[in-house]
Amino acid sequence: MADSITVLAPGLLTTLQDAGRYGYQASGFSPAGAMDYPAMRTANLLVGNSPDMPVLEMTLAGLSCEFNCDCVFAMTGARMDAKLNGRPCKRYRTQRAAEGDVLTVGSALLGCRGYLAIGGGFDVSPVMGSCATSLKFGLGGFDGKKLSAGDVLKLQTPGVPYRKRTAKVPWHLRKDRSYFGDIHIRCVLGPQEEAFTAEGLRTFLSAPYKVTPASDRMGIKLEGAQIEAKDGYDIISDGIAMGCVQVPASGMPIVMMADRQTTGGYTKIATVITPDLHHLAQLKPGDTVTFHAVSADEARKLYRAYIQKLRKEEYDFLRF
Amino acid sequence: MEAKQGSASSPVFKPCGDCNLSVCFGTVIAPEINARVAALNASIQEKPPHGVLETVPTYTSLLVRYDPCKVSYDKLCERLRRRSDAQGSKAAAAAKRTFVIPVCYGGAFGEDLPFVAAHNNLTEAEVIAIHTGTDYLIYMLGFLPGFAYLGGLDKRIHTPRLTNPRTKIPAGAVGIGGEQTGIYPLASPGGWQLIGQTPVRPYDPNRKEPILYQAGDRIRFRAVSAQEYAELSAQAEAGKAVWEVRNG
Structure with missing residues (x-):
């Protein structure tokens, strides 16, 4: 054969x-x-x-x-x-x-x-x-x-x-x-953080969120404290980047992953930084996450360091 | 409503995480705002600025994926701002294409046509005449491969979505959902009122250009008889283009 x-x-x-x-x-x-x-x-x-x-x-x-x-x-x-x-x-x-x-x-x-x-x-x-x-x-x-x-x-x-x-x-x-079920995820606030109340943002950045069984390759669907928006959860549909955290009318966040739809009409409170996406990929239903905000500048620095680490790993294997 | 907001001023830039940014031109759905999105997108497609990997044009904003190892956020924003200011909405106007899409309306092809007509106190023929009487602007693609968000549906044929969505709608179905109209590019579940069927496949993975049209193009529907539909279907099966493109 x-x-x-x-x-x-x-x-x-x-x-x-x-x-x-x-x-x-x-x-x-x-x-x-x-x-x-x-x-x-x-x-x-x-x-x-x-x-x-x-x-x-x-x-x-x-x-x-x-x-x-x-x-x-x-x-x-x-x-x-x-x-x-x-x-x-x-x-x-x-x-x-x-x-x-x-x-x-x-x-x-x-x-x-x-x-x-x-x-x-x-x-x-x-x-x-x-x-x-x-x-x-x-x-x-x-x-x-x-x-x-x-x-x-x-x-x-x-x-x-x-x-x-x-x-x-x-x-x-x-x-x-x-893989130990209780992790911190770093994110950059926005692109629509202004759609949320100060209380809503505080909730998002402090409350633990539990992974629900409805999570899949499209998105990690979370449940926990409801995130309060100022004036509804709908926006004019725009593009959805990998790691965007959508908050629909339920007030429960969804982190958009590999099979996400490319555009959508829900507010996006934050975007998970690239170096932390693979941690999300390993979450099982019942695991919990908390979100931490980093500045966009800091996030880009972390991204560059992450890419450098991946390249170094590749180089180490080539040398092996 | 701030109807013209963003149409003259410079766009607003927002980071989306570490490797995407959003260029926002306004806060309302309007052809002139969408034209600025399309113009900047066309300029990027034509000559991508260093470090730009991909764009997603939508109603009022352009999502730009870039490589932060190659270009700094501030520098990229500055470059995009300069391009956008220089571009205005000219390029999009020049690149405009209109796709004429044959549709067989009513009967087994569009079982909700009688409802759409009754709901709006019109005859079926009037609904067809209204639906085929306008060019629809493709504001953006999304939701499914090749699904076009069209603007410009006449108020006289707005019809609410079904209360119980259908579990399977065939590819090529033409429907009305609220203030929107469009073509289902793939067999999928859906809640729109089906008024017709086209042999055109907006998405065909085996075609050289898998997606027929782009944001910024226009669509015009043309009513055809069941017999013509059958002929066009056979041609489409054989890989022939059964739509017509008008430039300018």
């Missing part, structure tokens, strides 16, 4: 994701892409792929699959109980699989979304510049669908040489500090 893996059980929601389909938001396309971008990158780097290649994103419960060829793989993100041929299999390091091996990824013990990268990558044609799956539009990935049992996912071979040596990310560099 050609180089591929066979899906034995797909898990709750497993999709192919990459860095996202950017450049089409003006036409109404959500960018999609991995919710936990740094975890996706690390998974790729561990197997010798370039960092933005498509990987499998598993939600809450992982997949089981059989390898139809020898390959290397790596798992990052949520701590999911993974076994290769029944033996425990560590995350954040390069793993080897032989033809006929079976990988079973169980439910998430810490965090929400796990990533599986395979050396060489998946053999998928990009749609509009990206392999990210958009379930809403049936676009990208494997025919725009989530994985189901029996799917055979072709791998890219030959050509892309995979990492021969085993790589491992040391504990202190892993990105799981957010």
Whole structure:
């Protein structure tokens, strides 16, 4: 059989994701892409792929699959109980699989979304510049669908040489500090913070908010103290950036994520800073968040430091 | 209402987090404000300023995604302000296109046409004549790929949305929802009153240009018979353009 893996059980929601389909938001396309971008990158780097290649994103419960060829793989993100041929299999390091091996990824013990990268990558044609799956539009990935049992996912071979040596990310560099269920998220107030009362802003920046089960790739829906607006929660529809915190008439905030609609008519009280988005991606229903405001200037500094850190990580792997 | 607010003054810049900013031209839905959004957007598309990655034009503002590692916020705002001031709303006027979209109204193609007519004390033919009698400005795209927010629906055919939204509306359905009219680009749930059906697909992932039109373009509907609809559908299936574009 050609180089591929066979899906034995797909898990709750497993999709192919990459860095996202950017450049089409003006036409109404959500960018999609991995919710936990740094975890996706690390998974790729561990197997010798370039960092933005498509990987499998598993939600809450992982997949089981059989390898139809020898390959290397790596798992990052949520701590999911993974076994290769029944033996425990560590995350954040390069793993080897032989033809006929079976990988079973169980439910998430810490965090929400796990990533599986395979050396060489998946053999998928990009749609509009990206392999990210958009379930809403049936676009990208494997025919725009989530994985189901029996799917055979072709791998890219030959050509892309995979990492021969085993790589491992040391504990202190892993990105799981957010997985402990009670986190602080930094944001920049606005673009419509003036639509809220002083009391409303104070509530937003002090009250703990609980993640509801309605949260998904479109948005992290929160519940807690009601945020008071001055004069209604509706605005003339405008563009929605990644991480925007919308407050609809319920007064409960929603953080807009990868599958968000591109435009919307609810007030946006704040925007989560890019370096903190992946923490949100790992929240499970019942976890709590509190929001802290940073100035827009500070946020841009933090962004630059974050990008530098990602680049340094890439460089470290290249040198490895 | 501050009807003309923003149409002459300089735009307002607001940060949206660390890598997006919003350029706001006004606080009311008006063609002249939207034209300024379109003009700045066209200028950016034509020659993107250093560090700008993507834009999303909407009714009164332009969302700009940029790379803060490449350009500082203040510098970018300054550049965009200068461009916008120089541009006014000229460019958008020059680039205007009108898409003529064939629609088969009523019957099985638009089952709510009788309701829309009855609600407004008109005959079905009058509703069709009014609906096809205007050019509609595409203020923005959003909600679904290729979904156009159109302005200019005649007051005489405003009709409230359905109380119970339909769970599935076919792609190409033409409807009225309150003061809005539009085309469903994808099969989706929806609460609009369906008055007709077009063989045109505003969104076709297999077409060279997957999205037919842009914000700033205009749409004009043209009534066709069931027979012509069938012919046009067959042509559309074969990959032919069944719409007409008028420039200027």
